[in-house]
Amino acid sequence: MDSIPANRRLWNKISGDYQHEHDPRIGAAPRLWGMYSIPDTHLRALGDVVGKRVLELGCGAGQWSRALAAEGADVVGFDLAETQLAAASAAMGASRYRLVQGAADQLPFATGSFDLVFCDFGGLSWAPPHLAVPQAARVLRPGGRLVFNVASPWFEACYDEPAGRVTTTLRQDYFGLAAIAEGDGATSYQLTYGDWVRVLRGAGLVIDDLIEPRPDPGSLNGYNETDPPDWAHRWPAELLWVTHKPEVPHAER
Numbered sequence: 001m002d003s004i005p006a007n008r009r010l011w012n013k014i015s016g017d018y019q020h021e022h023d024p025r026i027g028a029a030p031r032l033w034g035m036y037s038i039p040d041t042h043l044r045a046l047g048d049v050v051g052k053r054v055l056e057l058g059c060g061a062g063q064w065s066r067a068l069a070a071e072g073a074d075v076v077g078f079d080l081a082e083t084q085l086a087a088a089s090a091a092m093g094a095s096r097y098r099l100v101q102g103a104a105d106q107l108p109f110a111t112g113s114f115d116l117v118f119c120d121f122g123g124l125s126w127a128p129p130h131l132a133v134p135q136a137a138r139v140l141r142p143g144g145r146l147v148f149n150v151a152s153p154w155f156e157a158c159y160d161e162p163a164g165r166v167t168t169t170l171r172q173d174y175f176g177l178a179a180i181a182e183g184d185g186a187t188s189y190q191l192t193y194g195d196w197v198r199v200l201r202g203a204g205l206v207i208d209d210l211i212e213p214r215p216d217p218g219s220l221n222g223y224n225e226t227d228p229p230d231w232a233h234r235w236p237a238e239l240l241w242v243t244h245k246p247e248v249p250h251a252e253r
């Protein structure tokens with residue numbers, strides 16, 4: 001089912017509350033990954049962006065895009081929801097970057113337009129990966145990188161819906177996690193490890209690393225309660241995929 005209209009409605013509706021609650025933390029410093037705000041200086045996922053053409057898929061209020069533009073990247077912040085883009089525009093500051101509205105599953109950019117495509121719980125969590133990953137691969141130049149952070153299947157499978165928190169009990173089946181109902185037709189997406197590998201390789205990408213960000217004990221999860229509180233120190237809550245598009249496509253090697 002096409003989740004684009006419902007996801008747009010959801011994010012337009014919740015953007016104000018979401019930014020009120022999360023912006024201070026997401027934007028507290030440049031390059032903070034995920035639910036535990038782990039600095040990229042620790043994870044080393046994104047690399048140098050100076051002078052690079054960068055696309056953030058599902059940029060929200062643009063905390064990441066703003067930081068990379070300030071470093072000297074030529075950034076496009078891309079998002080489905082106009083209220084999220086309005087928040088990004090309002091917070092843009094001195095380092096200007098372009099904002100474009102659309103869906104990660106239907107990218108309105110020419111083939112080979114970007115050196116780096118990335119997101120942090122953005123378009124690759126909120127658009128069907130079997131559509132969005134090939135789109136991301138298409139708009140990358142040969143040698144360009146796709147780097148993105150999503151929830152891990154462990155985290156999703158242990159989510160206790162009625163209690164509204166993640167526990168140590170498996171609640172959801174691992175197989176078949178694919179589409180997660182977020183209410184009123186809105187949908188987020190989750191793949192098994194094997195399906196991520198197949199979707200990435202199927203789009204012609206090379207997997208360079210799978211970083212499993214590990215917060216220190218006592219780190220706060222800004223989004224979900226967990227039981228025990230150090231859940232993500234003990235099990236992987238997130239998957240940070242580091243991939244690139246080969247200079248020569250697989251079929252030609």
Ligand SMILES: C[S@@+](CC[C@H](N)C(=O)[O-])C[C@H]1O[C@@H](n2cnc3c(N)ncnc32)[C@H](O)[C@@H]1O
Binds near residue numbers: 004011026059105
């Ligand atoms: C959890 S936010 C992530 C943004 C930012 N990294 C953050 O942490 O706030 C998810 C974003 O994805 C956007 N989104 C939802 N569906 C999308 C789609 N199909 N294509 C592109 N963006 C989408 C939402 O509007 C929202 O801004």
